[in-house]
Amino acid sequence: MSGQNSDDLCSHLLKLSKEIRFAGIIDRMGSLVSGGMKDGIQSLEKGEESLKLYLGYAINNIMREDFDSAFGKVLYSISEREKIKLATFPYGDNILLVSMSRNSPHPTIVQNILEILRE
Numbered sequence: 001m002s003g004q005n006s007d008d009l010c011s012h013l014l015k016l017s018k019e020i021r022f023a024g025i026i027d028r029m030g031s032l033v034s035g036g037m038k039d040g041i042q043s044l045e046k047g048e049e050s051l052k053l054y055l056g057y058a059i060n061n062i063m064r065e066d067f068d069s070a071f072g073k074v075l076y077s078i079s080e081r082e083k084i085k086l087a088t089f090p091y092g093d094n095i096l097l098v099s100m101s102r103n104s105p106h107p108t109i110v111q112n113i114l115e116i117l118r119e
Helices: 006-016 049-071 106-118
Strands: 020-026 032-037 077-080 084-091 094-101
Touching: 006 020, 006 032, 006 094, 006 106, 020 049, 049 084, 049 094, 077 106, 084 106, 094 106
Parallel strands: none
Antiparallel strands: 020 032, 020 094, 077 084, 084 094
């Protein structure tokens, strides 16, 4: 997870690819603790919808931990939607959420993020 703090990590990830729209750290309660949208990019969700999105990812992350002993720890999770792709990565006790454009080369982006997290 390197010596960088979470704000530096999110800034670095936003520069990793032009396809990345958002990089943020969400705590176990679903609160955004650092990061945000790339400059010049509009969020697709409005106002309080972000809070529901973050809380949903936090709950899913906690529930997946129940299966760690059987399947091993989650390395990442990705969901592809009609307008966007969303990837989550464990980040200590928190979650790294990255959104990218629908046509992004997500396998490459995911591998690059995993390498950065391993540093």
